Amino acid sequence: MVLTFPHMGQMYIPAKAFFEEMGIETIPPPPVTKRTLELGTKYSPEFVCLPFKINLGNYIESIEKGADTIVITGSCGPCRFGLYGIVQVEILRELGYDVDILVLDPPREDYSKLMENLKKIGEGKDFKTVSRAARKAAPIVISCDKLYELAVYKRARERIKGDTDKILNEFERTVYNTHGADKITELLKLYSRKLKEIPEKEEYTPIYIGLVGEIYTLIEPYVNLDIERKLGLLGVHVSRNMKVDWWVRTHLLPDIPLRIKEKIILHRGRQYLGMCIGGHARQTIAHSINYAKEGYDGIIQVMPFACMPEVVAQSILPSVSRDKDIPIMTFTVDEITGDAGYNTRLEAFVETIKQRKIKA
Amino acid sequence: MKIGIPRSLLYYDNYPYWETFFQSLGYELILSNSTTKSVLDMGVLACVQDSCIPVKLYHGHVLNLIGRCDKVFVPRFRSIERREFVCPKLIGLPEMLRGAGVIEDKEMLVIDIDGYKNSEERHKGFVKYAIREKKNKKEVNELIKNCELSQLKYRESQLVKLKQLENSNTKIIAIIGHPYLIYDTYINMGLAEKLKKVGYEVLYPENIPIQNINYECNRLPKRIFLSYGRRLFGSAMDMMRNYRVDGIIFLTSFGCGVDALIGELLEIYNNRYFNIPYTTLVLDEHTGQGGVKTRIEAFLDMIRWREKDGTDISPYGPDVYSCKSFF
Numbered sequence: 001m002v003l004t005f006p007h008m009g010q011m012y013i014p015a016k017a018f019f020e021e022m023g024i025e026t027i028p029p030p031p032v033t034k035r036t037l038e039l040g041t042k043y044s045p046e047f048v049c050l051p052f053k054i055n056l057g058n059y060i061e062s063i064e065k066g067a068d069t070i071v072i073t074g075s076c077g078p079c080r081f082g083l084y085g086i087v088q089v090e091i092l093r094e095l096g097y098d099v100d101i102l103v104l105d106p107p108r109e110d111y112s113k114l115m116e117n118l119k120k121i122g123e124g125k126d127f128k129t130v131s132r133a134a135r136k137a138a139p140i141v142i143s144c145d146k147l148y149e150l151a152v153y154k155r156a157r158e159r160i161k162g163d164t165d166k167i168l169n170e171f172e173r174t175v176y177n178t179h180g181a182d183k184i185t186e187l188l189k190l191y192s193r194k195l196k197e198i199p200e201k202e203e204y205t206p207i208y209i210g211l212v213g214e215i216y217t218l219i220e221p222y223v224n225l226d227i228e229r230k231l232g233l234l235g236v237h238v239s240r241n242m243k244v245d246w247w248v249r250t251h252l253l254p255d256i257p258l259r260i261k262e263k264i265i266l267h268r269g270r271q272y273l274g275m276c277i278g279g280h281a282r283q284t285i286a287h288s289i290n291y292a293k294e295g296y297d298g299i300i301q302v303m304p305f306a307c308m309p310e311v312v313a314q315s316i317l318p319s320v321s322r323d324k325d326i327p328i329m330t331f332t333v334d335e336i337t338g339d340a341g342y343n344t345r346l347e348a349f350v351e352t353i354k355q356r357k358i359k360a
Numbered sequence: 361m362k363i364g365i366p367r368s369l370l371y372y373d374n375y376p377y378w379e380t381f382f383q384s385l386g387y388e389l390i391l392s393n394s395t396t397k398s399v400l401d402m403g404v405l406a407c408v409q410d411s412c413i414p415v416k417l418y419h420g421h422v423l424n425l426i427g428r429c430d431k432v433f434v435p436r437f438r439s440i441e442r443r444e445f446v447c448p449k450l451i452g453l454p455e456m457l458r459g460a461g462v463i464e465d466k467e468m469l470v471i472d473i474d475g476y477k478n479s480e481e482r483h484k485g486f487v488k489y490a491i492r493e494k495k496n497k498k499e500v501n502e503l504i505k506n507c508e509l510s511q512l513k514y515r516e517s518q519l520v521k522l523k524q525l526e527n528s529n530t531k532i533i534a535i536i537g538h539p540y541l542i543y544d545t546y547i548n549m550g551l552a553e554k555l556k557k558v559g560y561e562v563l564y565p566e567n568i569p570i571q572n573i574n575y576e577c578n579r580l581p582k583r584i585f586l587s588y589g590r591r592l593f594g595s596a597m598d599m600m601r602n603y604r605v606d607g608i609i610f611l612t613s614f615g616c617g618v619d620a621l622i623g624e625l626l627e628i629y630n631n632r633y634f635n636i637p638y639t640t641l642v643l644d645e646h647t648g649q650g651g652v653k654t655r656i657e658a659f660l661d662m663i664r665w666r667e668k669d670g671t672d673i674s675p676y677g678p679d680v681y682s683c684k685s686f687f
Contacts, residue, residue: 317459
């Protein structure tokens, strides 16, 4: 059994470390490229959301490299993400690939099936090995996100444009061929030290923009056309509310302070959207309000085309913008990879905010 | 009090219930006009662009009602069966309307329909509302029972059609789609009429008994947690497996999230096991009928030629008369 999993931003680093620590053969999918998107788009239904297509492309590329079992998480919320598994496996079978998709549904859905799937992945490994691997991989999630946060911080303030990205690219190339949790942790430390040494501009206060929206499009840089980097190069400090680390801490780990904080933030958005309608629409609204309260200069919502929950959020955001007096822009991403129009809109948005700040 | 009900979305599925409920409370019911070009245009202007056409139509219908009634009834469908949901857009519908500036909060009568924990709880919102309107508990229970009864009657009247068709020899074409698409004759451009004119009978997902739907859905490795997706998938599979139909038209709207996946599954299973003529029609803001007409004609031609030219030895692929077992 050779495992693989779909890409989701930097998620492949801790996932790779976790499976390698357990001693399970894993093939992380090759980085998302135009070919991935083309493969995915070709075989997916037309109106499905972009994450589905990218995932499918990832699977096909990993299968070509020798993987035969795919691990994904499931859900049973109102969002159609929960149906990905059954459709994707049928599409792959139609294409003639003999693969298994192990869907890890939340335990309250079907506990015995979850355990069965976990056992299949664990393949006779005892509990000790698994827990040790998990303990080693969990800090990687956090330190990996810290590294990227640091990169965002530095990119907005670097003296020579492109310094940060040079180091980050080097890190991504190296980590792909680094095996084992210990070595990856070391690598993360090394590169965060390197990032810290980048010289900064003096007396420069960047513009602060918050990114909200659908989790996959926010986290996967290829899908959102590298919005973080593009804004960073315009001298903007970007924060996004969805991070791998945030997801792991609010869903898997018993991190109570963070959960309480999240609850409070969600509570702030109740007059606009008081209930979970699936996906992360509620978080989108609540975090927009939170960003406005924290004094951010602007908010950008990123969502894939035809995302059901985010459409609702999109129609509510104008009233948030009006009430909180903060510019909000919505970006809908789809299969189009030409980024000229995208850049223009980003530049215009940043310019608007700059003018607003001067006038204020 | 005059209550306005938009003739859109799940109105087509639940109207008997709502009618009984509001009429026994002594309200006057006002329906919005049936869909026209102007309703569609108003909706398209008011709604966000990325939304699907039924939700845009709903905006139009609500706008159509404003000024004609005291309050517009906007149900918030969260879940109509235990552990199932409906489309997220329907859950956030009141917020969407408010966000789009279509209607004020005080003009809306929002009733939550949430049977996620227990499907009996879906009446809770109605019960609460009725009690607030100064009815005692006994009366309210009676009222809800009546509502359910009228809803049940409506369901049963839909089931009769299947039995009628089974005994007759007419050719049948199934139109699989959400109720707000298949029953709204403006947006689907009179699809059923068009088929009937050339001598075909039409079968809808609502005509299939719920047991058959459940049976088909339980064969899947994972349960479908979207109630309407489940109905579409189960009914279409049942029609295919039992050879009830000669062709299937899958009616969907542009950007419909549920149908994207359900339609793909149906298409794959149909190609693999049943080989029944199958086509997908996508509806959007276009109102020109030419394209739809051409496609229906081509589809019907395909069915006719298949019958005329296909023999025991099939000229176009796997044999029509043998059906491989499913799973």
